[in-house]
Amino acid sequence: MTSLPIRPKGATGLPDAFGRVARDLRVSVTDRCNLRCTYCMPAEGLPWMSKPEMLTDEEMLRLVGVFVGLGITQIRLTGGEPLLRRSIVELVSGMASLSPRPRIAMTTNGVGLERVAAGLASAGLDRVNVSLDTVDREEFKKLTLRDRFADVERGLKAAADAGLSPVKVNAVAMRGFNDHSVADLLQWCLDRGYHLRFIEQMPLDAQHAWQREQMVSAAEVRAELEQHFRLSEPPGERGSAPAELFLVDGGPETVGIIASVSAPFCAACDRVRLTADGQVRNCLFARGEADLRTPLRDGASDEELAALIQDEMWRKAKGHGIGGPGFTQPDRPMSSIGG
Ligand SMILES: C[S@@+](CC[C@H](N)C(=O)[O-])C[C@H]1O[C@@H](n2cnc3c(N)ncnc32)[C@H](O)[C@@H]1O
Known part of the structure; x- marks a missing residue:
C-alpha cells in the first residue's frame, strides 16, 4: 500500500488525497428497520444500537453543523429506516435552519411516509428517494418478509402530493426474486x-x-429492460452522478442504472457519511472510521471536531476495491452505515 501525502496545513473544506472534495453528507439517523430485505439483513433483525450509543438530536445537529461549515451542501438522511426515528421532522427542521442552508434529501423504504410526508416537506425536506424493488405484492413479501407494499404505494403518492419532487424510486435487482419483473x-x-x-x-x-x-449486473438489467423499452443515452455530460441515465422510448422519461460494482464511479465520489453512533466514514467500504461521539461528549470544540473530520477524509481510498485482491467487506452492514 502506498502512503498518502501529508494533509496540507490550513486546508479548508473536505478534500482527500486524490483531489476529490466531499460536499454530500449521508447521515444515518438509526440502524433499525421495519423491513427485512433479504439482501440486507437476516429475518430476525440485528443487535440494534442502544440509546446511549446513539447521538441525541442535539449532538447530531451540532455535528451536521460542523460538516456544513466544512463545505457540505447536500445532506441525505438515511438508516436503517430514517422514519423510525421519532424526531425525524425536528431533525429536518434543525438541518434546514443551518447556514448556509444545505439541500436535504431522504432515502426511505416509504412504509411510514404517508403519515409524515407533508410534515417533512414543511420542515424543509427537499426530495425523497423511496426504495422499492418490485410492484408485485407477493414478490414484495418474499423480498422484504413484510406485507407492506400498499403502505409504500401510499407513501409514494403522499410524497408526490407534498411536493417532494422529483420522487425517485431506487431498486435492487435480485436473481430469482425480481430480476424478471424489472420492466413492470x-x-x-x-x-x-x-x-x-x-x-x-x-x-x-x-x-x-x-x-x-x-x-x-447493470448490463443484465439494461438487457432485460430493452426487451420491453427502447433505451437511449441522453445528450450531455454525465457529471458526478452515479446513475447512468437512459431515455425511455425517446424520452423525456428516463431510467437510471447504477453500476456501483461493475463500473465504479469512485473517481467522482463526493460523499462522506456520519453514522447514528457518531462515526465518520469516508466510504461505504471503508475499513476504518473516526469517532466523533467521544470527543463531542468530552467537550471538544467545533474546530477540533472539524479537524478530526478533515483527517478522516484525507484517508479516503482511491476506490472501493470490490473484486480486488485485498478487498474485505466492512464489518458494519449497510443498515448501520446508512445506504
Ligand atoms: C439500507 S437502505 C436505508 C434507507 C431505507 N431504509 C430504505 O429502504 O431506503 C438504503 C438503500 O440501500 C439498499 N441496499 C441495502 N443493501 C444493499 C446492498 N447490499 N447492495 C445495494 N443496495 C443495498 C436498499 O435497497 C435501499 O435502497
Whole structure:
C-alpha cells in the first residue's frame, strides 16, 4: 500500500488525497428497520444500537453543523429506516435552519411516509428517494418478509402530493426474486411520474452472503429492460452522478442504472457519511472510521471536531476495491452505515 501525502496545513473544506472534495453528507439517523430485505439483513433483525450509543438530536445537529461549515451542501438522511426515528421532522427542521442552508434529501423504504410526508416537506425536506424493488405484492413479501407494499404505494403518492419532487424510486435487482419483473417496475413508475434507478447489489449485507456471480449486473438489467423499452443515452455530460441515465422510448422519461460494482464511479465520489453512533466514514467500504461521539461528549470544540473530520477524509481510498485482491467487506452492514 502506498502512503498518502501529508494533509496540507490550513486546508479548508473536505478534500482527500486524490483531489476529490466531499460536499454530500449521508447521515444515518438509526440502524433499525421495519423491513427485512433479504439482501440486507437476516429475518430476525440485528443487535440494534442502544440509546446511549446513539447521538441525541442535539449532538447530531451540532455535528451536521460542523460538516456544513466544512463545505457540505447536500445532506441525505438515511438508516436503517430514517422514519423510525421519532424526531425525524425536528431533525429536518434543525438541518434546514443551518447556514448556509444545505439541500436535504431522504432515502426511505416509504412504509411510514404517508403519515409524515407533508410534515417533512414543511420542515424543509427537499426530495425523497423511496426504495422499492418490485410492484408485485407477493414478490414484495418474499423480498422484504413484510406485507407492506400498499403502505409504500401510499407513501409514494403522499410524497408526490407534498411536493417532494422529483420522487425517485431506487431498486435492487435480485436473481430469482425480481430480476424478471424489472420492466413492470419501470412501467409502474413511468405511469406515476416517479424516476426509477436500479443499483447493483453490493457486498454490504449483514449476512456476508454476497457473491459476485449471483449479482444481477447493470448490463443484465439494461438487457432485460430493452426487451420491453427502447433505451437511449441522453445528450450531455454525465457529471458526478452515479446513475447512468437512459431515455425511455425517446424520452423525456428516463431510467437510471447504477453500476456501483461493475463500473465504479469512485473517481467522482463526493460523499462522506456520519453514522447514528457518531462515526465518520469516508466510504461505504471503508475499513476504518473516526469517532466523533467521544470527543463531542468530552467537550471538544467545533474546530477540533472539524479537524478530526478533515483527517478522516484525507484517508479516503482511491476506490472501493470490490473484486480486488485485498478487498474485505466492512464489518458494519449497510443498515448501520446508512445506504
Ligand atoms: C439500507 S437502505 C436505508 C434507507 C431505507 N431504509 C430504505 O429502504 O431506503 C438504503 C438503500 O440501500 C439498499 N441496499 C441495502 N443493501 C444493499 C446492498 N447490499 N447492495 C445495494 N443496495 C443495498 C436498499 O435497497 C435501499 O435502497
